[in-house]
Amino acid sequence: MLDLTKLARQIQGLSQHLTQETVASQKRLELAEKYLRDAFTRQDELVNAQDKWRDRILFANATPLEPLNTCIDIPVPPKVHTVIATDGSQIAPNHHEIAYCYLLNIGRVVLHYGQNKQPLLDSLPEVFYRAEDLYESRKWGIRTEEWMGYRRTASEAVVLAELSCAVARGENLNQKVKKNPELSTANLPLFSESLPPRIPTLAMVDGSLIYWFLEQLPLEARETILPPILAAWEQMKAAKVPLMGYLSASRNVEATNFLRFAACTHPTPDCMSFCSDQNAKLPCKVFDPLRDSTLWSTQLKPGQRGPLWQSNSRILELYQGQQIYFCYVHVGTEVARIEIPNWVVEDTELFNEALGLTLAQVQKGYGYPVAIAEAHNQAVVRGGDKTRFFSLLERQMIKAGLRNVGTSYKEARKRGSIA
Template sequence: MLDLMKLARQMQGISHHLTQEAAAAQRRVEIAERLLTQILPHQAQRVEQLQQWCDRMGFTAAYPVEPLDTPVDVQPTAAAHTVLATDGSQISPSHHEIAYCYLINVGRVVLHYGQSRYPRLDSLPQVIYRPEDLYISRQWSIRTEEWMGYQRTVAEAVALAELADQVTGDVPALALVDGSLIYWFLESLPQAACDRILPPILAAWDRLKQTQIPLVGYLSASRSGEALNFFRLQSCPYQQPDCLSHCPGPGDQAPCQVFNPLRDTTFWATQLAPGQRSPLWRSSAPLLQHYHDDQAIYFCYVHVGAEIARLEMPAWVATNPQLLSQALNLSLTQVQKGYGYPVILAEAHNQAVVRGGDRTRFFALLEQEMIRAGLKNVGTSYKEARKRGSIA
C-alpha cells in the first residue's frame, strides 16, 4: 500500500526541480532559435556537409527537404473520407500458468465519414503455443517475452494492409499507426532475427502503396532530437564536422552540444501556430538502410492544438504532394475528432486491449480444452494461486 503521507513530503522537491528545468529549457530554446537564424542562409551548404560527413559524425541528424523558416498550414477536412488503424495487445507467457503460451490480439478499426456506412470495430486474436514458435528466438538469445512484442508489431502491419485491401469507394483514405515507423528495436537484433520481422512489415507497406492509401505513424510526446541535431552543424567550431577526429571523447561534452537535451517538440512548439506543420525532414537513421528506397522515412511536426505531434510517413507518401496533403489533413481531422488524440487510434487500442476479465476467460477456456483432451493436474502453480488471494 502506498504511504501518501511519506510521499507528500517529496512533492516539494519535485516541483522545485521542475521549475528549474523549465527555466533551463527556455534558455535552450533561445539558443536553438539563434542557430536557426544563422543557418538559414547556409541551409544548402549544411545539407552537403551532412551528406559528406554523416558517417564520421557522432550523432544522427535528419535532412531538411524544405526551407527551415517556412511553416505550412494544415487544413482539416469535412469531406467524406475513410480512416483505418490497427493496434495490438498481448497476454504474456508465464511458467506459473496452466500452459506456457501467449496470445496476440490485434484491434482493427475502419471509420467512414460522410458515407452512411457502418464502421468496423473488431479484434483478431492469435494463440502461439507450438514449441517451434515459442522458442525460435532462443537461438538469438532473445527472450520469448521480447519476441512476442516483435511479432505483435508484424501482426499489426499485416492486419492494416488487409484492411486497406478491403476498402472500397473513391473517397480519400488514411492508414494510421500508433508510434514510429522506424523500428529502433531492430538495431540491437541479429540480422537473422531482423529478417524474420522487417520483410513482412515492408511487404505490408507495399500493399498499402498499391492501394494508394497513405500511411502515417503518429507519435505523441515524441522524445526525438533528430531535427535539432541538424542545427549542431552550425555550432560546430571546426571547418569539417568530423566528430571521430575532433571530438573522440564523450558525445555529451562535444562543443556543438549547446542546447542538449532539447527535444524537437519543445522547439517547434515555439515556432508553430495551431494547425501548422514544420518543414519536412528525411530521417538518416542507420537502420533505414534496410528499408527500400521508396520506404525511407520522412517526418514533420504538426501543432495539433493540444500538443506538437510528430508524423512519420514513407517516401512514397512524402514525395507525392497529393498523398502528403491527404495524409496531413486527415491526421489533423482525426486529432480534432478525438479532442487531442486521433480517435481511430484510441478505438483501435480499446479493441486490442486485453483486460483482467479477458485474461481470466482466456485461461478458463484453455483449462476446459485441456481437461476435455484428457490432461490431468491442470492448474496454476502454488505461487500464482497464492498471489491471487490474501489473508490480510
C-alpha cells in the same frame, strides 16, 4: 501497498528539481531558436557539411528537405473519407499459469465518414503455443517477451494492409468479418487493378515507422520481422492508401540535432577526430536534450506543418527503398511528429490529403486521433479478459483429458492475500 506519507518527502524534492529544470529548459530553447535563425540563412552550407562528413558524425540527425522556416497551412479534408487504424496488445507467457503460451490481440478499426456505412470495430486474437513460437527467439538471445512485441508490430502492419486493400476494393468489411471472424493475417491477397471510384482513405498507426529495435537484432531474426512489414506497405502503396505514423509527445531530437552543425566550434564537424572523448563537454550540445517538438512549437501555429525531414537512421538501409520522412504538425493541443513513407510524400495531392485527414482525426478525438484510440481500446487486454482467457484454456485442457491443471502455488498465493 504504497506508503504516501513516506513518498510525500520525496515529492517535495522532485518539485524543486522540476522548477529548476523548467528554467534551464527555457534557456536551452532560446539558444536553439538563435541557432535556428542562423541555420535559415546557412541551410545549404550545413546540409553540404552534413553530407560530406556523414561517416564521421557520432550523433543521430536528419536532413531537411524544405527550407527550415517552412510553415504550411494544412488543407481542409474532404467530407467523404475513410480512416483505418490498428493497434496491438498481448498476454505475456507466464510459467506460473496453467499453460505456457502467449496471445496477441490486434485491434481493427475502419471509420467511414459521409458514406452511410457501419464502422468496423473489433479485434483479431491469436494464441502462440508451439515450441517454435515460444523458444525460437532464444537461439538469438532474445527473450520470448521481447520477441512477442516484435511479432505484434509485424501483425499490426499486415492487418492494416489487409484492411486498406479491402476498403480500396469497396468490400463490405462487416459482412466479410461475419462470414470469416478469424480473417487470416498470414497471407495478404493479391491486389486487383480493377477498383471502384477512389474514396480518400488514410491508414494510421500509433508510433514510429522507423523500427529502431531492428538494429540490435541478428540478421536472421530481422528477416523474420521486417519483410512482412515491407510487403504490407507495398500493398498499401498499390492500393493508394497513404500510411502515417502518429507520435504524440515525441521525444525525438533528430531535427534539433541538425542545428548542432551550426553550433559546432571546430573547423569541420568531424566528431571522431575532435569529440571522441566521451567524458568531454561537447560544444555543440549546448541545447541538449531539447526535443524537436518543443522547438517547433515556437515556430508553428495550430493547423500548420513544418518542413519535411529525411531520417538518416542506418536501419532504413534495410527498407528496400522505402525511405521514411517526417514533419512536425501543430494539431492544436500539441506538436506531433508525423512519419510518412517516401511514396506518400512524392504524391503531393495524396500527402496533403493525408495530413488533412490526420488533423481531422485529432480534432474528432479531442487532441488524439480517434481511430488510433479506438484501435487501442479494441486491442487492450484487461484483467477480466485475461482471467476469461485462462479459464477457457483450462476447460479445454480438462476436456482434452489433461490432469493437474491449475496455476502454481506462487501464483495462487499472490492472488489471495491474508493480510
